[in-house]
Amino acid sequence: MVNNDIPVGTEMFADPLIVRVFYNLINNAMQYCRKITAFRFTVENSEGDHVIVCKDDGDGISEDKKK
Secondary structure: OEEEOOOOOOOOOOOOOHHHHHHHHHHHHHHHOOOOOOEEEEEEEEOOEEEEEEEEOOOOOOHHHHO
């Protein structure tokens, strides 16, 4: 399940390949962590900028694999 909590009417000025970035985020997470059932996209403020955040409900990467 994908939840898009980005406010309606939000404009983003980005390269058209941004669609591929979102696809790759979801695809890679699903490929490497089979326990994921949901993704959520939100917008947060960070030092005066708006940042798109993608979160999932997976386990994350184990410490031994982060290196």
